Amino acid sequence: MITVVIPLYNKAPYLQRALDSVYTQTAPADEILVVNDGSTDGGGQIAHAQIDPRVRVNDQPNQGVSAARNRGIAAATQPFLAFLDADDWWLPGYLGRIREMIEAHPGAALYGTGFATARADQIVRTYGVRLRGADSQTGFGLVDYFRSATGRLVICASSMVVPKATALAVGGFPVGVPLAEDHEFWARLALQGRFALAPEALARYDVGVPGQAATYWQTGYKMQFDILSYHRFLASEWHGMSRQAARRQTGFVTFCRHELATALLQRLYWNRFDAAEAFCRELCLETLPAGCRLRFGRWLATHRCAQAAWRGLMRMAHGLRVRNK
Structure with missing residues (x-):
C-alpha cells in the first residue's frame, strides 16, 4: 500500500x-x-x-x-x-x-x-x-x-x-x-x-x-531576492483564472495574496528595493490589494515612502491572516 x-x-x-x-x-x-x-x-x-x-x-x-x-x-x-x-x-x-x-x-x-x-x-x-x-x-x-x-x-x-x-x-x-x-x-x-x-x-x-541552518539562511537570503519558481507558479495560476473561477477559489486567491505579499515584504525588510520592484513588475503588482498597489506605486515615484509601504504592507498581511482565522 x-x-x-x-x-x-x-x-x-x-x-x-x-x-x-x-x-x-x-x-x-x-x-x-x-x-x-x-x-x-x-x-x-x-x-x-x-x-x-x-x-x-x-x-x-x-x-x-x-x-x-x-x-x-x-x-x-x-x-x-x-x-x-x-x-x-x-x-x-x-x-x-x-x-x-x-x-x-x-x-x-x-x-x-x-x-x-x-x-x-x-x-x-x-x-x-x-x-x-x-x-x-x-x-x-x-x-x-x-x-x-x-x-x-x-x-x-x-x-x-x-x-x-x-x-x-x-x-x-x-x-x-x-x-x-x-x-x-x-x-x-x-x-x-x-x-x-x-x-x-x-x-x-x-x-x-550541522551546517544546515547556515546553508539555509545563506541560500534563503539570496533566493528571497530572486523570482522564485514557486511565486511564478502562483502568479501564473492566479492570472490565468477567469473571474468566475476566482470567485469559486477564494481560498486560493487569499493564499496567493498572502504568499506574494510576504515575499514582497521580505525584499522591503532587507532594503532590497530593486528586487522588490522587479518582483512586483513581473509577478504580483496587479494581484495585490488596491491599497498595497497604491503604496508601492507612490514609493516607486518618490523612493521616499519605503517605510510607509512597509507599514501598509504589514497591516495588509496582518489583515489577511485575521480574515483567514
Whole structure:
C-alpha cells in the first residue's frame, strides 16, 4: 500500500535514525526506497547494508532533492508514497494515522500530519492544521489546503503521503528549483483536490544538523531576492483564472495574496528595493490589494515612502491572516 521514499545526499550520520523510525512503525510500510543522490560521505553504503527485505536502494549521480524524489516516485511499486528526508524521522504511530485517513478519504490529493522542529531530540516548535467541528472529534479532516495554510505551516516534506497517480499527474517535484520546491508541489496537488490532514505532530524535522541552518539562511537570503519558481507558479495560476473561477477559489486567491505579499515584504525588510520592484513588475503588482498597489506605486515615484509601504504592507498581511482565522 505505501512506499517510503527517502532522498539521500550526504546525510550518513542521520540515515539510520530515519530508517529505524520506519522499521518501528506500528503500521508497517510495504516498501522502503532510498534514492542515493550521489552521496560522498558513506551514506550509500549504509543504505546498501540494510538487512530489511523491504529496502531497495537506487543510486544516481547528484541531481538535487527534487530529482531524487521524482526517481522514487517513478520506481515505487505501491500506490501511496510517503516521503521522508534522510535527516528527519517519524514517531511510531505516523503511518498508522496515515492509513486511517486513506481509509476515510480515499480520494484525497494528499495525506499528512503535523510536525515538530527538533534540535538534539528536543522539540523547538510544533506545526499543524487547525480542525473545527466534527473533524476535531475524529482527529483528522478533509480540508482546503489553501485556506488552512494561509499564514501558517500545516505539513512539511517529511509529513506527507501522496497517491502515486496524483504525484505523476502534477509532474512530480519541480527540478532545478533550489528553494520552496515542496511548497510548489503542495500547491499543484491542492489544485487537484483536498488534503486529508491531522494536527498531531507525528513527524520530526531536524533543524540541528550541522551546517544546515547556515546553508539555509545563506541560500534563503539570496533566493528571497530572486523570482522564485514557486511565486511564478502562483502568479501564473492566479492570472490565468477567469473571474468566475476566482470567485469559486477564494481560498486560493487569499493564499496567493498572502504568499506574494510576504515575499514582497521580505525584499522591503532587507532594503532590497530593486528586487522588490522587479518582483512586483513581473509577478504580483496587479494581484495585490488596491491599497498595497497604491503604496508601492507612490514609493516607486518618490523612493521616499519605503517605510510607509512597509507599514501598509504589514497591516495588509496582518489583515489577511485575521480574515483567514
